[in-house]
Amino acid sequence: MSDERYLTFALGKGRLANKTLEKLEMVGITCEEMKDKDSRKLIFVNEELKLRFFLAKGPDVPTYVEYGAADIGVVGRDTILEENRKLYEVLDLGFGKCRMCVCGPESARDLLEHHEMIRVASKYPRIARDYFENKKHQTIDIVKLNGSIELAPIVGLSEVIVDIVETGSTLRENGLVVLEEICPLSARMVVNQVSMQMESKRIQDIIERLRGVC
Numbered sequence: 001m002s003d004e005r006y007l008t009f010a011l012g013k014g015r016l017a018n019k020t021l022e023k024l025e026m027v028g029i030t031c032e033e034m035k036d037k038d039s040r041k042l043i044f045v046n047e048e049l050k051l052r053f054f055l056a057k058g059p060d061v062p063t064y065v066e067y068g069a070a071d072i073g074v075v076g077r078d079t080i081l082e083e084n085r086k087l088y089e090v091l092d093l094g095f096g097k098c099r100m101c102v103c104g105p106e107s108a109r110d111l112l113e114h115h116e117m118i119r120v121a122s123k124y125p126r127i128a129r130d131y132f133e134n135k136k137h138q139t140i141d142i143v144k145l146n147g148s149i150e151l152a153p154i155v156g157l158s159e160v161i162v163d164i165v166e167t168g169s170t171l172r173e174n175g176l177v178v179l180e181e182i183c184p185l186s187a188r189m190v191v192n193q194v195s196m197q198m199e200s201k202r203i204q205d206i207i208e209r210l211r212g213v214c
């Protein structure tokens with residue numbers, strides 16, 4: 001065991017990372033060091049299992065994994081689709097379930113049905129473009145925003161938005177509705193393509209154990 005190299009996990013910061021650590025703990029993969037909330041450390045090690053963990057901004061997780069700085073990543077499917085990196089998506093972890101949707105005021109439904117030229121605001125321009133141009137064959141103008149996307153149709157920046165809907169309360173409280181559903185989302189485990197071959201046995205073992213608790 002001592003000559004094994006470290007396997008490195010990149011976890012998307014926040015709720016996703018906490019849920020991931022719970023799942024890992026259920027299959028005997030723990031990292032005590034990471035539980036110290038006062039710690040300023042960025043990288044945490046389990047010497048015994050030869051594992052390393054670090055927290056990154058969600059959209060950066062696929063980047064760390066593609067370049068091999070992390071062997072394994074856990075991130076939302078929204079981020080995987082948007083970042084479009086070269087990696088293997090190996091497991092649906094079953095939490096963080098939500099939907100990517102086209103939303104807006106009820107009055108925008110007609111514009112979608114008649115394939116009007118509309119402006120779409122989103123934090124996910126690639127997903128929005130792919131949906132409208134490749135699946136619906138509708139030409140649109142995309143405006144990239146970084147958060148509070150629901151504001152855009154309210155203040156007249158765009159006709160509709162492409163965004164994540166979980167409970168639907170943000171939409172309800174702002175007088176907006178789901179107009180079309182693009183795809184379901186949840187947390188996924190991703191693996192570097194070279195690591196998948198070089199560390200196949202260890203990584204497959206982790207996947208199989210996690211599959212048992214997902």
Ligand code: PRP
Nearest residue numbers: 147148149163164165166167168169170
């Ligand atoms: C996300 C998403 C919606 C909201 C959906 O935003 O962009 O705004 O959650 O959740 P709901 O259906 O349960 O209301 P987030 O809280 O991540 O913040 P953001 O607006 O900065 O992206």
